[in-house]
Amino acid sequence: MRIGILGTGNVGRALGGAWSAAGHEVVLGSRKPDETAARGGNVPVVSTQAAVASADVVVNATPGTASLDLLTSLGAPALAGKVLLDVAVGFTDDGGLSHPGESLGEELQRAFPDTRVVKSLCTLDRLVMIAPESLEGPSTVFLSGDDPTAKDTVRRLLHDLGWSPDSVLDLGGIATARGQEHFSLLFIPVAQAIGSYRFGLQVVKLSDDVTESYEQAQAAAESAS
């Protein structure tokens, strides 16, 4: 797949390296490619326009507060029909979310209706994104987006990062990006509590054979009702 990653920060470089190693044709898009060329390592750094023009999948790994302006400057026609994998979250200076009432993912989908926006990976540190097997157990990565085929494309890209099909949870439409982005407000205190940004989040379901203890709990809850 031809992947154009917007942003040459830690996240963009980690994803670029991993997808390049998996055999994809990857470029990093920068507003100042001459200045940032060295940051790409094995991955070419080109202009943001060039990164988008050649891409089947555009990845938004720019700061969440700058993403809309950058994409708008490229123009809706340049993005039309493409899959836009949005992994960004915007923060205010005081650590709040820059989209408190909704999400960046929704904002981008609204601004670019002919682009197929998929939100994923934004609940994870960059190294966990590309090495889920480094965790001590299975963990969950989320998908949000209105277009099923675009989500299938992102599933394949997640698989190439090491995420098993079982670990991918499709939350539904792009409105559910809100939950992924707001998780940032829990991510940071968890990271501080455990002393590492490198952790995953596993959705743990009810035991298959709902246990006696659960029946007892249910009975206790009902008896108190």
Next chain:
Amino acid sequence: MRIGILGTGNVGRALGGAWSAAGHEVVLGSRKPDETAARGGNVPVVSTQAAVASADVVVNATPGTASLDLLTSLGAPALAGKVLLDVAVGFTDDGGLSHPGESLGEELQRAFPDTRVVKSLCTLDRLVMIAPESLEGPSTVFLSGDDPTAKDTVRRLLHDLGWSPDSVLDLGGIATARGQEHFSLLFIPVAQAIGSYRFGLQVVKLSDDVTESYEQAQAAAESAS
């Protein structure tokens, strides 16, 4: 322990039944105890004033949008010195959070500075709250609060619900309640995606022996930087 639970809804009743079964002296506090007496089952329903007066620990299990008004009506002196375990989250009519920029937990701590507010359990369905062993694996419950001894009290109450010490993660001060409450925006789409509100959330740490694959991922990320 003497526990006064404000609210006779599903959550208050489930917690009341479970702590009563564990040997605590529990009452449910209602604004209309005559009308709601039958809802308590084995747990007495009393007025909100009486529930608070007799309690070592007050549990806020009222709707998050009504909590501040209710507690204010009881008066700060009635709550002074007590532990207030806040398990509520406030939602707007359109499914957003009623405290989008911060959290109910912080609001309550600010309104009642002589009360020791601890936020916990609000990331979980009521039956998972009282039966964590019903899940197919270990999961995490969070603590937020400014007073360490109040958090120790809540730890004991969590233990009595079945939460092992390993499963309790202290996030820090009450400001971290924000993360717990905002998780609601992810909780709901996850529940819809898996078809059940009964799930837990496990924080999955990096493997103890950081694996070769992780070293490779780190190397790949660095080589792209």
